[in-house]
Amino acid sequence: MGEIKVSPDYNWFRSTVPLKKIIVDDDDSKIWSLYDAGPRSIRCPLIFLPPVSGTADVFFRQILALTGWGYRVIALQYPVYWDHLEFCDGFRKLLDHLQLDKVHLFGASLGGFLAQKFAEYTHKSPRVHSLILCNSFSDTSIFNQTWTANSFWLMPAFMLKKIVLGNFSSGPVDPVMADAIDFMVDRLESLGQSELASRLTLNCQNSYVEPHKIRDIPVTIMDVFDQSALSTEAKEEMYKLYPNARRAHLKTGGNFPYLCRSAEVNLYVQIHLLQFHGTKYAAIDPSMVSAEELEVQKGNLSVSQEEQ
Secondary structure, rough: OOOOHOOOOHHHHHHHHOEEEEOOOOOOOOOOOEEEEEOOOOOOOOOEEEOOOOOOOHHHHHHHHHOOOOOOEEEEOOOOOOHHHHHHHHHHHHHHHOOOEEEEEEEEEEEHHHHHHHHHHHOOOOEEEEEEEEEOOHHHHHHHOOOOHHHHHHHHHHHHHHHOOOOOOOOOHHHHHHHHHHHHHHHHHOOOOHHHHHHHHEEEEEEEHHHOOOOOOOEEEEEEEEOOOOOOOHHHHHHHHHOOEEEEOOOOOOOHHHOOOHHHHOOOOOOHHHHHOOOOOOOOHHHHHHHHHHHHHHHHHHHHHOOO
């Protein structure tokens, strides 16, 4: 496998941030796995939701960097849920268990779709304060697999993995992106048949986001200009759905920019969260704000210099 799996950063992360397991449903087999890092005094943290192939630790680069700047960050791994309503109900119970009234959500691919559905689900009593949607979508019909969604549970694990791997980049990529793909393949291998089947079902089950229910939520849309599993049409649909959203474009990054372009992703996350500093919905320790803002300004400067 690629170097990223055994990088010093990853080893440090695994040795210092404990993985918690929490059950909030009556069914004891439904276990949420999560990393909760940063100051517990923060009551509106940033929560990361992974893609179909991901586990909670695919966001280890975000956890290490953002907690270093004073943010509270939680990265999740879903239990087995077979429909969006069941997921949303389970996620609400998890937030209740963690005593979190409102949160910021960063969702990658399927994670972004589920983040939108949860915001929609809780719109009458809002639990989502803002959204960062990375390589995400608003309508499952873009995958043209709604007709197979109800049969994933029957398929053996190797076939499900083959379906997921079909969306990974197959062309030439730089070494860092190759490491990211290797890491995600390794994470995919760690998932069982029911985990994969349920995620693919959520990914392809006929459903779409109702924008009028979440139009007041601040949104940043993050996507890449190089090859990814997301079509141009799906990206355009997201821009139409959220005309007032901030846009965070990465020149490259493929399907997993949070792994292979983590510095840029972390910068865009900071820029998104800056608007909440000084409010009760800040995801950062107030004593860290001035130093953190300086880091963002430095990052902005270096990005703009690279683009010139």
